[in-house]
Amino acid sequence: MFNFLKKLFSRTAPQQADGGISAPTAAVETEEQTAPMEKFLIVGLGNIGPEYAATRHNIGFRIVDALAASVNEDKGKPTVWEDKRYGFVTRISVKGRQLILLKPSTFMNLSGNAVRYWMQQEKIELPHLLICVDDIALPFGQMRMKPGGSDAGHNGLKHIAQILGTQQYARLRFGVGSDFFPGQQVDYVLGHFPEEQEALIPERTKIASSAIKTFCLAGIQMAMNELNRRNAKA
Numbered sequence: 001m002f003n004f005l006k007k008l009f010s011r012t013a014p015q016q017a018d019g020g021i022s023a024p025t026a027a028v029e030t031e032e033q034t035a036p037m038e039k040f041l042i043v044g045l046g047n048i049g050p051e052y053a054a055t056r057h058n059i060g061f062r063i064v065d066a067l068a069a070s071v072n073e074d075k076g077k078p079t080v081w082e083d084k085r086y087g088f089v090t091r092i093s094v095k096g097r098q099l100i101l102l103k104p105s106t107f108m109n110l111s112g113n114a115v116r117y118w119m120q121q122e123k124i125e126l127p128h129l130l131i132c133v134d135d136i137a138l139p140f141g142q143m144r145m146k147p148g149g150s151d152a153g154h155n156g157l158k159h160i161a162q163i164l165g166t167q168q169y170a171r172l173r174f175g176v177g178s179d180f181f182p183g184q185q186v187d188y189v190l191g192h193f194p195e196e197q198e199a200l201i202p203e204r205t206k207i208a209s210s211a212i213k214t215f216c217l218a219g220i221q222m223a224m225n226e227l228n229r230r231n232a233k234a
Contacts, residue, residue, distance in 0.1 A: 037098040040216045041124040042067065043115055044132045045156040048105050054198070056176040057108065057189040059205075060132040060156075063174065064101045066205035067212055068092055086114035097216045100124070111156040112163030126164070130215055131171040132208070133157060134189060138175025140197050141204045142231050145172045145211060145224045170220055172208060172227075 044060035052058050068079040071092040081088040087104040100122055104114035119129060133156060138144065148168035151157035161167045180188035193201065207230050215223040 037093065037096055038128075038216075039098045039100060039122055039124060040128045040130065041100050041102060041115075041118055041122060042130050042132065042212055042216075043102045043104065043111075043118075045108060045111055045134075046103060047107050048103075052190070054192050055190050056134050056193060059134045059174045059176060059201075061103050062201065063132040063172070063205050063208045063212075064103060066202070067099075067209040068101055070206065070209045086117045089118070094213050095217055099212075099216060108156045110159055112159040112161075115160050116163045126166070126169055128216075129169050130212060131157065131160065131169065132212075133171055133173055134176045135173035136176055136178040136185065136189065138173060138177075140175055140177040140193075141200055142175040143172060143204070143208060143211070143227050144231075145170065145215065145220060145227055147220050170215065172211065172215075174204070174208065 042064055044062070044064035046052065046058035046061035047055075053061075065079075068081075068090050071094060072079045079090055081090045081103070083105075086106055087102045089103075090101050092099045092101065100118065102114060102118055104111050106114050115129070115131070118124070119126075133154060135144075135152070135154070137152060147170050148166075149171070150167060151161055157167075157171065160169070176189065176193075178188075192198070207227070211223045211227050211230075214226050
């Protein structure tokens with residue numbers, strides 16, 4: 001009986017070189033590999049429809065498009081946006097973080113509905129939310145990232161604050177300038193960039209994409225510093 005038990009335990013308890021019983025390393029490795037990735041919701045604001053596609057108000061859409069492309073092109077695969085509830089969604093991974101990218105289909109003035117739904121759906125905490133938005137208070141191509149603040153009259157940000165009950169959510173503001181006369185703001189933001197500015201959009205959205213990755217990997221302060229350095233060189 002003693003010999004039988006000895007053989008049984010020698011099969012079920014792997015021995016280390018020093019004679020001790022080793023830990024079930026294979027099980028530990030499997031558990032680590034399947035641990036859920038930290039998730040972020042990155043929202044680009046804009047209006048759906050081809051008539052709005054390249055307007056100033058839709059720069060948020062173009063930022064998340066550029067972000068998705070920057071990751072997927074490196075991996076040799078196309079970006080696929082799925083038509084989901086309240087918006088178009090795609091997912092990318094950046095060094096162990098999962099980024100859920102959202103282009104709301106609610107139109108600008110009801111953006112908060114899409115943001116709230118996808119935060120609840122994906123269980124996203126407020127510090128992991130980032131809104132990408134146009135800003136007439138900044139010169140074209142200048143960008144700022146902030147952890148919160150007022151909506152500054154932007155209807156998309158205003159509705160998000162109303163729905164979430166707070167203005168303390170991160171936003172990346174992309175400057176579109178303010179070259180319009182009083183009373184012409186709506187026509188201006190729904191207008192298109194002139195050719196010389198349009199030619200610079202790919203470069204500027206690439207910079208925005210890099211800052212968003214930094215936000216997810218190293219936090220908002222690092223991302224803010226990165227954008228400040230890039231703006232100083234522009």
